[in-house]
Amino acid sequence: MTDVLLSIQHLDVSYGHGPAAAHALRDVSLNLARGHTLGLVGESGSGKSTLARAIVGGLRPSAGSITIDGTDVGSARGRARTALRRRVQLIPQDPYSSLDPRRTVGEALAEAIDPRRAAVRRHRATIVEWLERVRMPADAIDRYPHEFSGGQRQRIAIARGLLIRPSLVVADEITSALDVSVQAEILALLDELRHELHLTMVFISHNLAVVRRVSDEVAVVHHGGLVEHGPAARVYAAPTADHTRALLDADPASPGFSLA
Incomplete structure (x- = not known):
């Protein structure tokens, strides 16, 4: 792997201190290429x-390191930390809770572009372009999150x-609350965008069938440890x-997907 963008080395994360500490992650190491x-x-x-x-900087490691494009996540401060937060984006499981119900879709996207000057008029062309890119109508820019379905809010x-x-990009269980037909649409969109934009992405799911659709490689976590990591085709064919x-064995393909 010659162009590593994400490097995680001997990562431990604990909640609490001393003998009562709960170890959420133990000695996790992996690299992800750009x-x-x-x-x-x-x-x-x-x-x-x-x-x-x-990875997105919301938890400080107990030990080990996370480096993104040469910047250590745990030690980044000031402008470096602000810049890192822009370069690493989380797509959450529940978009409704992450979208301010009092702000229009346009305002939410304008704030993402420029948090200090979130003017829809200034960024209207870019916002409309991206709405259309994710198969949303241009008039969504002036509407509110509650006016859309779960699948549309995820778009x-x-x-x-x-x-x-x-x-x-870190996508955290973004299809888990959607029905199977909408899952398939979102996965197809994400697969298209990752190839078109050459995305580097961590796609998190409990569903192996979903993960196979969008992943080049697969890592399996169990009781806080990394038990398997390799090319997706190899992991599915010969774990x-x-x-x-x-x-x-326990997760047969959901309707609309295939593990075969």
């Missing part, structure tokens, strides 16, 4: 969402996460970890 998508799979409580929060969240062209095999 332009690749990593599918991060794990059951509820496995540590995958903790890892996502650590808006994707546009908001990508329109500033971040170095790294080396017992837990990965158990997940594959």
